[in-house]
Amino acid sequence: MGTQRDFTPVSTAIKICGISTPETLDAVIAARAEFVGFNFYPPSPRHVSLQDLSALAARAGSRVAKVGVFVDADDVLIGAAVEAGRLDAIQLHGEEPPARAAELKQRFGIPVWKVIPVATSADIARSADYRGAVDFMLFDAKTPKDAALPGGMGLRFDWTLLSGLDAGMPWGLAGGLTPANVADAIGRTGAPLVDTSSGVETAPGDKDPDAIAAFCSAVRKA
Numbered sequence: 001m002g003t004q005r006d007f008t009p010v011s012t013a014i015k016i017c018g019i020s021t022p023e024t025l026d027a028v029i030a031a032r033a034e035f036v037g038f039n040f041y042p043p044s045p046r047h048v049s050l051q052d053l054s055a056l057a058a059r060a061g062s063r064v065a066k067v068g069v070f071v072d073a074d075d076v077l078i079g080a081a082v083e084a085g086r087l088d089a090i091q092l093h094g095e096e097p098p099a100r101a102a103e104l105k106q107r108f109g110i111p112v113w114k115v116i117p118v119a120t121s122a123d124i125a126r127s128a129d130y131r132g133a134v135d136f137m138l139f140d141a142k143t144p145k146d147a148a149l150p151g152g153m154g155l156r157f158d159w160t161l162l163s164g165l166d167a168g169m170p171w172g173l174a175g176g177l178t179p180a181n182v183a184d185a186i187g188r189t190g191a192p193l194v195d196t197s198s199g200v201e202t203a204p205g206d207k208d209p210d211a212i213a214a215f216c217s218a219v220r221k222a
């Protein structure tokens with residue numbers, strides 16, 4: 001099982017989400033991102049099979065922490081992915097309630113991240129329900145009800161909603177972050193971690209190694 005990371009920030013941590021090829025995994029590692037996300041939501045263009053996950057995880061070794069992204073998944077899928085990918089954390093990107101998150105934390109013994117979809121200040125307030133149940137909160141843009149995916153859509157939310165945030169635990173910012181806007185996002189929110197997916201792609205699911213490098217460089221200069 002994976003190890004719990006120390007989020008005490010010396011600089012902003014980076015998660016590149018939706019990696020599915022060896023070449024783009026290498027780009028994430030070369031750019032020294034702290035976290036890589038592997039997607040287990042079948043409708044996503046970034047979805048990885050357990051077989052591919054296993055090969056990617058072996059390639060990564062311990063050079064980057066591996067986060068599995070799940071949407072209201074059952075224990076069988078999560079367990080298989082945790083084992084095949086030697087995952088370091090489980091990211092819940094669906095409608096999992098706090099009790100379900102706490103159950104998964106207990107069952108698999110690795111940190112659980114909960115995505116908080118944000119459109120209004122009420123969404124930020126609701127994140128308090130997850131205190132004590134999860135290890136990390138990722139504030140991401142709420143997608144429209146008829147959206148194809150609950151994440152990875154390149155949508156931003158109003159960053160001022162995070163003003164004065166006391167999440168009560170480590171947290172991060174996601175949603176529409178790109179090499180061009182991530183420094184501004186960090187400056188405005190003070191996010192200890194930033195996460196991107198479509199912002200470093202040429203098409204849905206096609207990650208661009210140069211954009212991954214540019215994103216990480218922009219974060220380090222911020």
Ligand SMILES: O=C(O)c1ccccc1NCC(=O)[C@H](O)[C@H](O)COP(=O)(O)O
Pocket residue numbers: 017018037039041044045046069071093140149150151152153154155174175176177195196197198199
């Ligand atoms: O990326 C996906 O396809 C996806 C599908 C279903 C649930 C979550 C998904 N992505 C999770 C992420 O952590 C993304 O990085 C996050 O939503 C930000 O995406 P983007 O706005 O494209 O940077």
